[in-house]
Amino acid sequence: MTTQNLLLELFVEELPPKALKKLGDAFAGVLLEQLKSQGLTSAASVLTAFASPRRLAAHITGVAAQAADKAVSQKLMPVSVGLDASGNATPALLKKLQALGADVSAVAGLKKAMDGKAEALFYDSTVIGATLAEGLQKALLEAIAKLPIPKVMSYQLESGCELPGWSSVSFVRPAHGLVALHGSTVVPVKALGLQAGNSTHGHRFEAAVDPVVLADADSYASTLARDGAVIASFTERKAEIARQLAAAAAKLGGGVKAIEDEALLDEVTALVERPNVLVCEFETEFLDVPQECLILTMKANQKYFPLLDASGKLTNKFLVVSNITPQDGSLVIGGNERVVRPRLADAKFFFDQDRKKTLASRVAGLDKVVYHNKLGTQGERVERVRAMAKAIGLQLGGDALAGSADQAALLAKTDLVTDMVGEFPELQGIMGRYYALNDGLNAEVADAIEDHYKPRFAGDELPRNMTGVVVALADKLETLVGMFGIGNLPTGDKDPFALRRHALGVIRMLVEKDLPLDVSALVGAAAPVFGDKISDASAALTDFIYDRFAGSLREQGYSAQEVDAVLALRPQRLGDVAKRLAAVRAFAALPEAPALAAANKRISNILKKAPEVDAHVSELLLQEPAEIALYAAMKDVLPKANAQFDAGDYTASLQSLAALRTTVDAFFDGVMVNAEAMDLRLNRQGLLKSLHDAMNRVADLSRLVA
Known part of the structure; x- marks a missing residue:
C-alpha cells in the first residue's frame, strides 16, 4: 500500500489567543485519531500541528490513498x-x-x-477500505465538531462559497479557506461552506504573494514562511519570540532580562504570525509606583514584556512583540509608548489617591461589601478571621503573636476597597502591604497582610513569618468552615470557592511549618464563631481535609497502601505524617511485615465482634504455652516500642514490634481465642487488644495486607 503525506489547513479570521494552542492541538489530534480508526494511517504516522492567529493545520505522514480491505x-x-x-x-x-x-x-x-x-x-x-476522500471528509467534520470552543459564532456564508446567500454556519470564527493536499494532489473535501484547494493566505500586510500556492503537503511550512511571511508552527513561533526577547534584553546590558511569564508568552505567540521584538521605554517617574502595579498593567492590558534589572527591580524599559517588521520601527515604538503612558498614569493616580487614607480608616467600608448572602459582609468575615487568628496565635506564640495576628487580620481585607485593587483585583494583599508600610505599620504585620492569601496555588511559597501563617490559616479555615456550613461543597470538577486549594493550603502550612495544632480541634473551634449562620459540618470538613491530604501524598510518590495505613488513624499532627510514612515503608520491607500485617488484620476482625473488651490481661488466666509466651514477649517488647513511639522514632518502634512475629504466629496456631469459658475468652481478647493498640500507634498495619 503506497502512502503520501497529508496536509490539511483551515484558514479563518483571528482566533481567540488564549485558546489557540488548545484549538490547534485538538484539531490535529482528532484528525489523526479519525484517520487511524479508518485504517488510513499507521502506528508509524507522525503528526505535526500548526496554529497561528488565522489558521489551524495538521501535517500527517504516511497516509494511504485508500484503506486496506x-x-x-x-x-x-x-x-x-x-x-x-x-x-x-x-x-x-x-x-x-x-x-x-x-x-x-x-x-x-x-x-x-x-x-x-x-x-x-x-x-x-x-x-472495502475507505478512500482518503471519504475518510478525510469524516475526520474533518469530526475535528471541527470536537473543537473545545466555549462559545461559537454564527455567520453568513460569502457569495463565492458553496452555499451562498442566506445560508449560515457556526464556528469559532468565520472560515475563509480550506486546503487539503495528499502529496501534491488536492483531496476534494468540504467544510463550513468551503471547497478544499491548494492555496492559502499569508501575513495580512507582509506576504510576498497572495494567495500563497502550496506545491505539496511537505512544503507547507517553508512556503508560508517564504511567500506568506508566516511562521505557521506555534512551537517554532514561540521559540523565535523567546529568542528575540532574550537577544533584545541582552543588547541593553547590565544583566537586564525580560520577565518570565509562560502564559503571556503563549498568548503573544497566538497574536502574531511574524514576530518582531522592539524595545520601548516610559518615564522614570512612574517607577515610584509599586512595580507589581506597573508589571500587571503592562502584561494584562498591553501584552508587553517588562524588563527587570539584575536584582529583579523593574526598569523603565519594556519589550513589544510586533506583528510587522518595518524598516524603521520608530513609529511602532512611539505608538506603543503613547499607548502605555495613560495606563501607567492611571496606576500612579490610584496609588497616590489610595495613600491619602489609612487602612484602618477603611475597615468600616468592609461592612458595605457583601461576602456571601448567607455569611454576611466582608466586615463580618473579618471579625470571624480575627477571632480565629487570635485563638491560633495564643496557641502558637502567646499574647504577642495573638496581638500581631489580630492587627493583621483586621486590616488584611481593607485593600479590597482601594482604587488600585478595584482596578486590578490580582493585586489584593500586595497593595495592602504597601499601604500598611505607608501607614507606618511594622514589617511583620505588613508582610502578613500580603501573605495571608498564600499559598495561592500549588507550589506557591508559604507566608514568610508566623503572623502571616496564623492569619492565612484563619482566613482559609473561615472560608472552609463557612462554605461547608452552608452546604457549598465542591462537586466533580466544579469548585467555585477554591475549597480544595484552601484545604491544601491549610495542610501545607501544618506540615511544612510543623505546627503543633490538631486538625479536628482547629476545625471544631472555628465553627462557633459563625453563630447561627451555619450548621456544624466539622466532621465532613475534617474528612475533606484528610481526603485532600491523601491525594497530595499519593502525588508525592507514596503508595495508596502506605497512605491508607497512616491516615486511617487520623493523626492530628500533620507534621508527623511524613515520619510515619517513612516508618511504614521501612517496616513493609522487613521479612516479618507480611505475617504481622495479616495477623493484625485478623486481630482487628476478632475485636470488631468484641467492641467492649479493654486492654487488660490477668496472668492467672493465661493457660496455653503460646499465650504465656506471647504475653512474656509483649512485656519485653511493648515498653521499648512505646518509648520509641513517644520519642518520635516511629521507624524504630515498628521495627521493635517485628520481633513479635514468631510468638504471634504461634499464638494463632495454638490458642482458641473465643474459648467457651467467658473469663478465658475475655482475657485472650484483652491480650489481643493490648497487642493491637501497640501495633497500630504509628499506622493501621492491617491496611498493608494486599
Whole structure:
C-alpha cells in the first residue's frame, strides 16, 4: 500500500489567543485519531500541528490513498432461528441477509459456531477500505465538531462559497479557506461552506504573494514562511519570540532580562504570525509606583514584556512583540509608548489617591461589601478571621503573636476597597502591604497582610513569618468552615470557592511549618464563631481535609497502601505524617511485615465482634504455652516500642514490634481465642487488644495486607 503525506489547513479570521494552542492541538489530534480508526494511517504516522492567529493545520505522514480491505465476521442469529428443521433459511434470516446486501445464495456459505450455550450463524464478508476522500471528509467534520470552543459564532456564508446567500454556519470564527493536499494532489473535501484547494493566505500586510500556492503537503511550512511571511508552527513561533526577547534584553546590558511569564508568552505567540521584538521605554517617574502595579498593567492590558534589572527591580524599559517588521520601527515604538503612558498614569493616580487614607480608616467600608448572602459582609468575615487568628496565635506564640495576628487580620481585607485593587483585583494583599508600610505599620504585620492569601496555588511559597501563617490559616479555615456550613461543597470538577486549594493550603502550612495544632480541634473551634449562620459540618470538613491530604501524598510518590495505613488513624499532627510514612515503608520491607500485617488484620476482625473488651490481661488466666509466651514477649517488647513511639522514632518502634512475629504466629496456631469459658475468652481478647493498640500507634498495619 503506497502512502503520501497529508496536509490539511483551515484558514479563518483571528482566533481567540488564549485558546489557540488548545484549538490547534485538538484539531490535529482528532484528525489523526479519525484517520487511524479508518485504517488510513499507521502506528508509524507522525503528526505535526500548526496554529497561528488565522489558521489551524495538521501535517500527517504516511497516509494511504485508500484503506486496506477488511475481513469481517458478523453474528446473524441463533441457528434455531435462522434455519428451519430441513436446514432451509427462515424469513428472518433472509431479511437479515438482505439488510447486509446479500441474498439467499449466501446461505450456503454461512458458518456455524458456538456462541455461549447456543450455536449461531455467522456471515463472513469483506469490507472495502475507505478512500482518503471519504475518510478525510469524516475526520474533518469530526475535528471541527470536537473543537473545545466555549462559545461559537454564527455567520453568513460569502457569495463565492458553496452555499451562498442566506445560508449560515457556526464556528469559532468565520472560515475563509480550506486546503487539503495528499502529496501534491488536492483531496476534494468540504467544510463550513468551503471547497478544499491548494492555496492559502499569508501575513495580512507582509506576504510576498497572495494567495500563497502550496506545491505539496511537505512544503507547507517553508512556503508560508517564504511567500506568506508566516511562521505557521506555534512551537517554532514561540521559540523565535523567546529568542528575540532574550537577544533584545541582552543588547541593553547590565544583566537586564525580560520577565518570565509562560502564559503571556503563549498568548503573544497566538497574536502574531511574524514576530518582531522592539524595545520601548516610559518615564522614570512612574517607577515610584509599586512595580507589581506597573508589571500587571503592562502584561494584562498591553501584552508587553517588562524588563527587570539584575536584582529583579523593574526598569523603565519594556519589550513589544510586533506583528510587522518595518524598516524603521520608530513609529511602532512611539505608538506603543503613547499607548502605555495613560495606563501607567492611571496606576500612579490610584496609588497616590489610595495613600491619602489609612487602612484602618477603611475597615468600616468592609461592612458595605457583601461576602456571601448567607455569611454576611466582608466586615463580618473579618471579625470571624480575627477571632480565629487570635485563638491560633495564643496557641502558637502567646499574647504577642495573638496581638500581631489580630492587627493583621483586621486590616488584611481593607485593600479590597482601594482604587488600585478595584482596578486590578490580582493585586489584593500586595497593595495592602504597601499601604500598611505607608501607614507606618511594622514589617511583620505588613508582610502578613500580603501573605495571608498564600499559598495561592500549588507550589506557591508559604507566608514568610508566623503572623502571616496564623492569619492565612484563619482566613482559609473561615472560608472552609463557612462554605461547608452552608452546604457549598465542591462537586466533580466544579469548585467555585477554591475549597480544595484552601484545604491544601491549610495542610501545607501544618506540615511544612510543623505546627503543633490538631486538625479536628482547629476545625471544631472555628465553627462557633459563625453563630447561627451555619450548621456544624466539622466532621465532613475534617474528612475533606484528610481526603485532600491523601491525594497530595499519593502525588508525592507514596503508595495508596502506605497512605491508607497512616491516615486511617487520623493523626492530628500533620507534621508527623511524613515520619510515619517513612516508618511504614521501612517496616513493609522487613521479612516479618507480611505475617504481622495479616495477623493484625485478623486481630482487628476478632475485636470488631468484641467492641467492649479493654486492654487488660490477668496472668492467672493465661493457660496455653503460646499465650504465656506471647504475653512474656509483649512485656519485653511493648515498653521499648512505646518509648520509641513517644520519642518520635516511629521507624524504630515498628521495627521493635517485628520481633513479635514468631510468638504471634504461634499464638494463632495454638490458642482458641473465643474459648467457651467467658473469663478465658475475655482475657485472650484483652491480650489481643493490648497487642493491637501497640501495633497500630504509628499506622493501621492491617491496611498493608494486599
